[in-house]
Amino acid sequence: MAQTDQRRLADTAEPAVHHTSHTVLVQAPPEAVYAIVSDVAQWPLRFVPNVHVEHLERTATTERIRIWATANGEVRTWISRRELDPVAHRVVFRQEVSSPPVAAMRGEWIITPAGDGASHLELTHDFQAVDDDPAGVEWITRATDRNSAAELDAVRELAEGYARLGELELTFEDSVHVDGASDDVFDFLYQAQEWPARLPHVDRLELTEDVPGIQVMAMDTRTADGSVHTTRSIRVALGRERIVYKQTEVPALMTAHTGEWSLVPAGDGVLVTSRHSVTIRPDAVPGVLGENATVADARAFVQRALSTNSTATLRHARAYAEARRG
Structure with missing residues (x-):
């Protein structure tokens, strides 16, 4: 105590x-x-x-x-x-x-x-x-x-529970190369209030930015199976090359989720990477994935779900930036 x-x-x-x-x-x-x-x-x-x-x-x-x-x-x-x-x-x-x-x-x-x-x-x-x-x-x-x-x-x-940390925590990332301007990609990622009109998997998004560079947002996201979950996040812009965030309200399978969008010059374009770090909530696994599901199943499920949505966001950001250059 x-x-x-x-x-x-x-x-x-x-x-x-x-x-x-x-x-x-x-x-x-x-x-x-x-x-x-x-x-x-x-x-x-x-x-x-x-x-x-x-x-x-x-x-x-x-x-x-x-x-x-x-x-x-x-x-x-x-x-x-x-x-x-x-x-x-x-x-x-x-x-x-x-x-x-x-x-x-x-x-x-x-x-x-x-x-x-x-x-x-x-x-x-x-x-x-x-x-x-x-x-x-x-x-x-x-x-x-x-x-x-x-x-x-x-x-x-x-x-x-130190012995289980390696099993419960995981980090992964997805990247795309964009043949466009880094500023256009950044604008797409940072202007999240526009995502419901730009991203098919985002049903609703509310965003406030009382301090420049620090955003608080609530988002309803649709997964591949058609279910919708609500997350709340705090996002911080570090220049125009990185946006880091932490979800303050996470889906049932997680106890924590942090992430980052990073932009690195690559040739005439930019390499854009979405990075996720997640902690699995083991006691929620049977209720979400079934009685026989394991933490390994939950890790695979979470990575697949997050990668699917972040890759979709990356592809739409690429299309946006390349159309503006074109």
Whole structure:
């Protein structure tokens, strides 16, 4: 059970530093817990609040990353530096560029043995609010409490089932070459509000973009068997060469789905790739695919369904871009 201890550590002219601590007992050894905590590139697939992580710098023991994540229902982004200690099973982090109302943030993941093969995991945060605004302090505390609890629960579940991660997680991609302009392909992919008129497998799509480059959308998609499922996603444009996304509402067979559209110059055209990373939900397999279905069956089913739709999108994007060039 995560617990919170918040206290004011300083009372100076500078904004006060506030401290929170959340803990959880994990029935897994420290090595497994540390493997989850240290692998930040996988956090969007494994942690509910995280949308995307981009490595800016990386060595064996340090990394500088940009994170997009939800906080109190809003999408925020910041840059952090992390120091990794695989021997002590600790990760120290500090935000270099914060997102208001956060003025400064640092913290630590601390993993210690708890006996009988278990581990004690503590996640701490020390933060300051812009102008020491009480409303900002409350907002940060609420976001930190919510996200820390979600992340600790995810670490516990993942570490306790660490042996099955390789079976449940899969990544795959599909590509097409487009004899057209990269900007036209990007526009087709980014202007998702036009997809119901442009893509036969999209029945409905609602999109909002309150912050330029960050889209929130809900989409009804029709699969090859005629069934329709609803997904909700957050998408982030990284220049005009990549769109990354995370589904915040996924079909029954998955617990998580992240993806990316990437555009790379190729000759006179562009190579466009759709990449998916998925986590299978094993307890849903019998109900969706039948009593005798296995996780392997679910992996094949999900890959086939996602590849079918993303390949269709790629082909329509190609036709759109090539028609504009022609």
